[in-house]
Amino acid sequence: MKLHHLIETQQFDRSSLKQLFDLATSLEGKRERSLEGKILASLFYEPSTRTRFSFESAMLRLGGDVLTMESVRDSSSDKKGETLEDAIKVINHYADAIVLRHSETGSAARAAAVSKVPIINGGDGNLGQHPTQALLDLYTVQRELGRQDDIHIAFVGNLKYYRSARSLSYLLSKYKNIRITFVSVPELQMGDDVKQHLRENNVRFQETDDMQSIIRDVDVLYQTRIAKEWITTGDYESLKGRYVITRPIADSMKKGAIIIHPLPRVDEIAIEVDDSPHAVYFKQVGYGLIVRMAILKTILNGK
Numbered sequence: 001m002k003l004h005h006l007i008e009t010q011q012f013d014r015s016s017l018k019q020l021f022d023l024a025t026s027l028e029g030k031r032e033r034s035l036e037g038k039i040l041a042s043l044f045y046e047p048s049t050r051t052r053f054s055f056e057s058a059m060l061r062l063g064g065d066v067l068t069m070e071s072v073r074d075s076s077s078d079k080k081g082e083t084l085e086d087a088i089k090v091i092n093h094y095a096d097a098i099v100l101r102h103s104e105t106g107s108a109a110r111a112a113a114v115s116k117v118p119i120i121n122g123g124d125g126n127l128g129q130h131p132t133q134a135l136l137d138l139y140t141v142q143r144e145l146g147r148q149d150d151i152h153i154a155f156v157g158n159l160k161y162y163r164s165a166r167s168l169s170y171l172l173s174k175y176k177n178i179r180i181t182f183v184s185v186p187e188l189q190m191g192d193d194v195k196q197h198l199r200e201n202n203v204r205f206q207e208t209d210d211m212q213s214i215i216r217d218v219d220v221l222y223q224t225r226i227a228k229e230w231i232t233t234g235d236y237e238s239l240k241g242r243y244v245i246t247r248p249i250a251d252s253m254k255k256g257a258i259i260i261h262p263l264p265r266v267d268e269i270a271i272e273v274d275d276s277p278h279a280v281y282f283k284q285v286g287y288g289l290i291v292r293m294a295i296l297k298t299i300l301n302g303k
């Protein structure tokens, strides 16, 4: 598989996904020197724990090195007015790949347009994508259910401003007999661009505000956080707490069904759900590490 910039999940097809996931599985528990001499720059204009650390850990486990800058808005020359494009052109001289998180939708594509080294989109804007999160979400489904076809998945909560749910919806259109239920209040419904893509690809989907009506039927419950940073304060207060997965709700799911969540969690999954057999969201973090190892090894041609 050839992969240079990784900007959106529409770049993948079933064959490239299989190659990537097979590679991820082969890297489980491994440390190697295949990326020795390569440098990854992590450039995060927004907060992150998982995306930044997992890419950095992945790079180190493959023998590469990392240049990292947190709070880019405060600690970089962004503060002096440097454009994203100029920053990328400069970092091209220092690194072999750049993982970028930025608050503006479309920023990863803008960076890619001026970058000779690969840009990996670590999340762009409130209406953009988070493709590497969606890849690890799909990998989690494959590992836990043993399949990617014939799945009923419910996305719950904040669907409008949740870029990884958007990215995963695009990925699911590659598979057979997928049923999607979008569960949200009207203010946070999935974007029309994603729904149009699903229609064009004949993916069955429905929308409801009633989580209880589908909980017993789903194979995958994809819970989301009501993103305070994207929602105005008044709306946030009225929206948070609308869809909370409690232990009785988790216990009502069918045998083998899974609850996934990109994390961070605030209060949308009760702590007592964590030891439910359905809860795989912390295991999902571990899958994320090997998927990101596979992404780096593919992009940087690690041998």
Ligand code: CP
Pocket: 047, 048, 049, 050, 051, 052, 123, 133, 262, 263, 264
């Ligand atoms: N899931 C995710 O993107 O987490 P971070 O914001 O901590 O990177």
